[in-house]
Amino acid sequence: MVDRxxxxxxEIAEQYGVSIHTVTKTWAQHPAWPDHVDKRGRYKEYAARDIADFVRDHVERQAVTLEPRRLYTAQQLEDAGIGIKAGTIRADLTRGRWPKPDDTEGGANRWFxxxxxxxxATRRGYRKADS
Structure with missing residues (x-):
């Protein structure tokens, strides 16, 4: 019999390129986090497949296709399903973590x-759009 x-x-942190703190204090606190299957030393053991399913369903964000030449407000980007709230875009813009708007006509920030x-594409957790 082969064990899964x-x-x-x-190991989860290393495999997914995050800190152990992210695994234990963020991911493992999520209601959908899988049940452990055993213990190894002081750590709980999880089925690798269950962890992969959790990351796919709750961590990775599916890339969306935006019209390249269309202008979007932060709210329109959120509504398009990019996985980031409009408020986060505004906050990241203030902190220099989001690009300056391509257009500000009428006092509204808009991006192509x-x-x-x-x-x-530079943010963690985004899958490449399917070709």
């Missing part, structure tokens, strides 16, 4: 879809 691979928190897509 099992992972403990440090191509600009937003490029910004999203």
């Amino acid at each position: 691979p099992r992972l403990i928190a440090p 879809g191509a600009t937003a897509t490029q910004a999203l």
